[in-house]
Amino acid sequence: MLIAIGCDKDDNSSNNATSSISIKLMDDPADFDNVFVEVVDVMVKRIEDNDDENGWESLNPINTGVYDLLELTGGLNVLLVDDFQIPSGELNQIRLILGDDNTVVIDGETFSLNTPSAQQSGLKIKVNETLEANIGYTFLLDFMVDESIVIAGNSGNINLKPVIRASIEANTGAISGQVLPTGIQVEVTTEVGTEIVSTYTDEDGNFVLVGLDAGVYDLTITPEEASGLSPVIIEGVEVTVGNTTTIETVTIE
Incomplete structure (x- = not known):
């Protein structure tokens, strides 16, 4: 039997509905030779509340490891999370957890990057988006390296104070x-x-x-x-x- 049938759009979601999310990491150009960061986990917090440490869920990233952010420019990116299913509805924050293998190369010399907040509590990115049921979304995390690396005066310390811009696209x-x-x-x-x-x-x-x-x-x-x-x-x-x-x-x- 062959039927041609009309249809309409319906954005309503049920209480048990899910959405899928993917997360890609990219970077803007910066005036360094290399900037290496170690990504060990990606997490989300769905509901905004006053408890900053609870309510986080790991997205089981597929591509953890050390990445040179300056290679992730010109449309290149790394896929950290691939079509992970989470309950539809509010999504408040994304968190990147870094390891301790983070360095910057300046004029051929390698320096350690001090990233205490990134290792202890992660790099938190506010997204405040509502995910529709049954829809797949891709979050693009743009690591603004030139604004994120701070050379601390006469101490010689080089600190990572991340500035990350997040954008979302339904795909x-x-x-x-x-x-x-x-x-x-x-x-x-x-x-x-x-x-x-x-x-x-x-x-x-x-x-x-x-x-x-x-x-x-x-x-x-x-x-x-x-x-x-x-x-x-x-x-x-x-x-x-x-x-x-x-x-x-x-x-x-």
Whole structure:
């Protein structure tokens, strides 16, 4: 059965909904040979409160290690967190935790960077964003090195007092809907390039396909074989970045 069906945009989220976030680190040019920092963790705090030390959650970064920030310019970046799922809603802060292997190279000579706050409590970046359900977001952390490294007078100490600018972009959309009758297992699939993205309806017949690039998709709705019902194809469902497209209720026969 082939159906062309209308759809609309729906940004509402449920209490159990999640969003995915990725975090990339980049830098602006600066007048140093190299600036090496050791990233050991990336954390977020979802709710703003007066307790600065509790409520932090690790995002299990995939690319920890030592990076030369001056190589992360001109559009280059390092992916620290890749599509990590967190509850939708308020996101208050991001925190970079640094190790102790942080140095700056000036005129060929290497100096240790003093980063006490970064090692003890992390580099905290206020974001204050609301994450919509089922949407993927990328946070770009722009490490302003030229403003962050301070040479402390006659002491010879070189301190890292980070200035980081954070920007956010939604990078995917989603498709949701309801399939009737309920009480049977129904698979919903679509093609994203050469890959198949799929999900099953819940007990009420609802489904959400997440992580979809902007574009137009055809959905295949396949009931379990024992039901005796026929598959349905939904053509021309448009997805835009940052939105969930909700199709009209589909009844399979």
